[in-house]
Amino acid sequence: MPLLEVKHIFFGYDQRDVLQDISFQVNQGEIFFLLGPNGCGKTTLLDCVLGLLRLKGGEIYLNGTNINGIKPSIIARQVAYVPQSHEKTFPYSVTDIVLMGRAAYIGIAGSPSGEDLDIVDEALATVGILHLRNRRYTQLSGGEGQLVMIARALAQKTSLIVMDEPTAHLDYRHELVIMETIVELVRETGLSILMATHFPNHAFYFENNDIATRVTLMNDSRFMTAGSATEILTEANLKSIYNVNAQVFTHHLDTHHQIRQVVAISTSKLNRNPGYPIDTMGRG
Amino acid sequence: MPRAILGAMVGGSLAISGAAFQGLFRNPLVSSGILGVTSGAGFGAALAIILFHATAPIYISAFFFGGLAVLLSFLIGRIYHTTPIIMLVLGGTIVSSVFSALISFTKYVADPTNELPSIVFWLMGSLASARYQDILVAGIPMLIGTLGLITIRWRINVLSMGDKEAQTLGIDTRVNKCIVIVCATLATAGAVCVSGIIGWVGLVIPHIGRMLVGNDNRLLIPTSFSLGACFLILVDNLSRIITGSEIPLGILTALVGGPFFVYLLKRTKGGGW
Numbered sequence: 001m002p003l004l005e006v007k008h009i010f011f012g013y014d015q016r017d018v019l020q021d022i023s024f025q026v027n028q029g030e031i032f033f034l035l036g037p038n039g040c041g042k043t044t045l046l047d048c049v050l051g052l053l054r055l056k057g058g059e060i061y062l063n064g065t066n067i068n069g070i071k072p073s074i075i076a077r078q079v080a081y082v083p084q085s086h087e088k089t090f091p092y093s094v095t096d097i098v099l100m101g102r103a104a105y106i107g108i109a110g111s112p113s114g115e116d117l118d119i120v121d122e123a124l125a126t127v128g129i130l131h132l133r134n135r136r137y138t139q140l141s142g143g144e145g146q147l148v149m150i151a152r153a154l155a156q157k158t159s160l161i162v163m164d165e166p167t168a169h170l171d172y173r174h175e176l177v178i179m180e181t182i183v184e185l186v187r188e189t190g191l192s193i194l195m196a197t198h199f200p201n202h203a204f205y206f207e208n209n210d211i212a213t214r215v216t217l218m219n220d221s222r223f224m225t226a227g228s229a230t231e232i233l234t235e236a237n238l239k240s241i242y243n244v245n246a247q248v249f250t251h252h253l254d255t256h257h258q259i260r261q262v263v264a265i266s267t268s269k270l271n272r273n274p275g276y277p278i279d280t281m282g283r284g
Numbered sequence: 285m286p287r288a289i290l291g292a293m294v295g296g297s298l299a300i301s302g303a304a305f306q307g308l309f310r311n312p313l314v315s316s317g318i319l320g321v322t323s324g325a326g327f328g329a330a331l332a333i334i335l336f337h338a339t340a341p342i343y344i345s346a347f348f349f350g351g352l353a354v355l356l357s358f359l360i361g362r363i364y365h366t367t368p369i370i371m372l373v374l375g376g377t378i379v380s381s382v383f384s385a386l387i388s389f390t391k392y393v394a395d396p397t398n399e400l401p402s403i404v405f406w407l408m409g410s411l412a413s414a415r416y417q418d419i420l421v422a423g424i425p426m427l428i429g430t431l432g433l434i435t436i437r438w439r440i441n442v443l444s445m446g447d448k449e450a451q452t453l454g455i456d457t458r459v460n461k462c463i464v465i466v467c468a469t470l471a472t473a474g475a476v477c478v479s480g481i482i483g484w485v486g487l488v489i490p491h492i493g494r495m496l497v498g499n500d501n502r503l504l505i506p507t508s509f510s511l512g513a514c515f516l517i518l519v520d521n522l523s524r525i526i527t528g529s530e531i532p533l534g535i536l537t538a539l540v541g542g543p544f545f546v547y548l549l550k551r552t553k554g555g556g557w
Contacts, residue, residue: 047448050451050452051451052448052451052452071456072451072452072454072455072456072457073454073455073456074454075452075454076452076453076454076455077454079452080452081449081452083448083449086445086449087310087446089310089311089312089444090307090310090312090444090494090499091499092441092499092500093498093500096441096499096500099441100441100442100445100453101453103439103442103450103453103454103455104453104454104455105454106438108435108436108439108460108463109435109436110438111437111438111502112438152453156453156454
């Protein structure tokens, strides 16, 4: 049985359709990438999986349970969320923030127990920031802050984590730190990840590290295809989705390891017409 | 004695609601009156002063209009079927200004020899009329609201992550927001209807609490209550000692609290903002 099963879902705001007949599955220990241009509906799809939006049609199953109309605390024990950028308000300590990952297990009048604190320490250790536990999280760097968000998701003890562009706004090194952390998580704990990203190379990175990786391309509220990074992120597909001329390179590090990356060469100028007949304007 | 007890309850209730709202609205500049409860209660009291000239109707009317103002803010905030924080704040601002205008209107039509001074004094806040029966009547909503907020205090931490994140962390944000708003409104309306409008406590006492114990609402909520209680007893005593006649509380809270706040700000370097 797949961990997450999305069956023919439809969603829209008022008159505008955002998702049309989308179906896919995420299996145990797999990372599933959503790629597509800005505004294609990636974040909306993630919100549906998190149970935040009411579908217009179709069903979403988490561990075999339809999430429609289920209490937030039940959903939050199955799927956790790492936001793109977390808006910091009050200067809580790192421990306080990660403790909030336990909310789904604590009653309305309750406070976290010692056991919850142990789980928090474990989560912080897993992502390698136990030394930051007493720091104010408003004073952390962007990369460290995102590790705190991943630790909070781990404290929820779910089998699936949804990530919405988790490396946006991060510097060169911290982007890699986050990716390495996720690779280790998937490899060691058998977690499943559903991730929206703007960078095809993220998917190649996981595939290069021998993680079960599947990719789908989204455009105009629909899914194009789903498959391995090598199958899907081809030069032809990137051209048709993004209008970008790109080339995929394979490099052999040594006899056992090869890495694959895609390099963007240029935008397709030929297809940059504005969509209306130009010669009606400025004639004469 | 009744005056000291009432002072402690009023100060504590205002401060604890302020702390809860600051967490809920994710904004440190919010006070206990953000959803219009103080202006609503002010109008209720002014109306009762003009119509009845007696104490009991003032309490009831102030409490009723305080609650009504919050309900209106909440309904305005629900225009999009959900209640995003920004819409609630906007609703509160609209309702507050409408009730402020209504207060001005009651002042305008009030009899300037006796009614107008009563209204003005009520709006400046005072515990002078405190009797034991006031504690019984107004104490009930204050107690319920305060205990409710203390019970749910850790959830306020989670709510301060914002609606989307709080929901994905497993909290029914709609229900939890409603509980916080109802509790804070009960506490504030109970306080305002016996004491009049006492500013400053619901805004700044929570910040003094943050400087002392940090931002975790598990500690901050009870700390705000005790600080607010102590602060108001202190200020109320000062108001009786300084001059022969009593100085209204609303004036003194700011005059005493302002310098003290600046002092604490320097001592603790602002608590990490």
